[in-house]
Amino acid sequence: MGANIYRNKKPALVFLFPAFLFMVVLLYYPFFKNIINSFMQLKQLGAAATEFNTPWYTNYEEMLHDPHVWTSVKNTIIMMLVTLVGQVGIAIVLALMVDNISRGKQFFRTVFFFPIVISATALGLMFNLIFLYDKGMVNQFLEALGKQNLTDWKAEGIALITMMAPVMWQYVGFYFVILVTGLNNISDELYEAARIDGATTLQRVRYISIPLLHNVICTCSVLAVTGALKVFDLPWVMFPKGMPLKTTFLTGTYMYYQTMETKNVDYGAALAVLIVVLGVVLAKVVNAIFKEKDY
């Protein structure tokens, strides 16, 4: 009698239902509605769709000819590479260095993690001041070193770097903490045995730490790539409307621009579908490349 309670799964279903209902109402319904909206004519945000576009795939056709779509997809892919190399890569180096020090580990964990807890909008405003053309921190510093002319850090050729550097900086600490936790799970006995066998620090890293961190690095890489698709607030605060010359659009910021600024709502819905498709495809690719291993 008493054991039956473990076989009866119905109570679990009852508990799962509210969460399922919330997901349906707040995620799946808007998602499918958005797909339908991408084929409809929508004059304003919040307005009911009036009729289907003629032809119904107009927005998808327009996407193919819209140079800003390609700019935003290109920039998003660059952002992914930057997050992979800049965020995960730097986080690995920092984690390995911190793991090799005997004092102050907790201090560095806190220091590197801190940018995560600051709002991206606040960071965007801060970096706006740092890269300000007139009297910005970087230009003042260069002026003090003797540079004569001011540099426009948001000018066309350099804007992408100015945009991506703060994004990269903000999330290094996140992956750093995950990797440090991964390193802590590696048994000290392995390092001890290697040390007795005469392995140098670099050899211990190369042949013990990195291989045993493989699965953690894979998880970080998947998170970084999928996270890059969602980056929005910091770039929008620093480079609204894809400034300058619409060269800094990411897929997210371009979708927002079309929906909120130009009020081309149904086109924005189509761009949202593109983002989802891009996300699913890239997640598959990344999962295939960074396949986890069983040890």
Add this chain to the structure above:
Amino acid sequence: MMKKRMMAAMLAGAMVLSMTACGNSGNTGNTGSSDNAAGSTATKEEAPAADAGQDAPAAEPAASAGPVELVVTTTFAGEDTNAQNYKDAVKDWEAKTGNSIVDTSATADETFKARVATDFETGSEPDVLFFFNGADSNSFIEAGKVVPIDEIRAEYPDYASNMNDDLIPASLVDGKRYAVPANGIWEAMFVNMEVLEAAGVAKPGADYTMDQFKADCEKIKAAGYAPIAAALGNIPHYWWEFAIFNNQSPATHLEIPENAGDEIGQTWVAGMNDIKELYELGYFPENTLSATDDETFAMFTEGKAAFLLDGSWKVGGIVGACQSDPNDPATLDVEKLDKFDVTYVPGKGDRKATDLIGGLTSGYFITRKAWDDPEKRAAAVDFVQHMTSDELVPKFAQHGASALKNAPDVDPAQFNILQVKAMDMMAGATSLTGVMQDIFSGDCRVSTFDGMPEIVTGRVAAEDAVAEGLEIYHNQ
């Protein structure tokens, strides 16, 4: 077993209820407010009762039965000259009536306009709004979501009776008047006299031409300053308006062309190309395509740029920049403020420099939602009457126009030096033409507003950008 099932069902039920309750608390902020309002009605009834004795004459037909909470949105926020006047006026009204205002005002930009449009679409519009009376208000007027002044007057004959009806702009949708104006606006050219003096340039006068302007810009540039403070990648609006106006006349400025190739369309193309020429001559700041309006405005106030095209509301921004504490008028550096002046935008062809852009472009609307709410109707009417009274309108209008029938005399002593200069400039105006971008509004402007950097850099031909915008306008 049965007990355990019952317990599981009860727990699940409690979980659903608690989640529903969470949902409700967010969704029905209004309900909560209503409850609070009801609560406050009960508690405040004593206070207004005490006030009622004092303010009995002011109890007027528009006074509401009990304390009411009105949601009001306006553009009196941020750097707007009247932001503080608005706060003071609201405070006075709340004290007088016992009612309260939930203020959702924001700086007048495209985001604000989008928010208001969305609020109307989703049925969460405010009770009263001070908003643009041009094409920006078309969507909610078409939807019948605001009440015409005449309909209000049928029940409240004194509503806006202190205004000259001929000066209240009619809606582009149906020709009816909806918005009671408080203050007019003008657009002109602010100058930093310190920069002009350093470059050996005299203050532009009433007969200033575009050729003289270019010659002055050349001198200013040679002296190491940016001649024009403008962020073409962010707010090209004022240059857009005047560049087109300079190729037209006050009589034709408000006509929208059929296409880029017709006679008026060509004046638009010429206007865009005029801005391109100024850009190519290097008269805008080096970072004009990547800077924000705030950045170029700071260049102007800090003595790094000479000319700034902007509106009457910017007087407050300049005054604020001359105060050590932007919120405390007592900290105004009068000497610094005196280095700023305001004059006419250089003229060209049939447009004299003294032909200005401006008018009564905004006003107070009462929404149908508030009008149909028996508790709010009287309060909304009373609030608009208070904000557009003979006493308050001159405070808001300052150096601008108003629609008052009997505008009281103003004492120049109550104005700062820049406001006095603005009044002098306005005294010399030969015409005041409406703002064309208020008619040519919405996504049709994107190709020439957001697209201005592409136009001035030659990546998009001015003709193509104008044609794209006009096509969207005519398909709307």
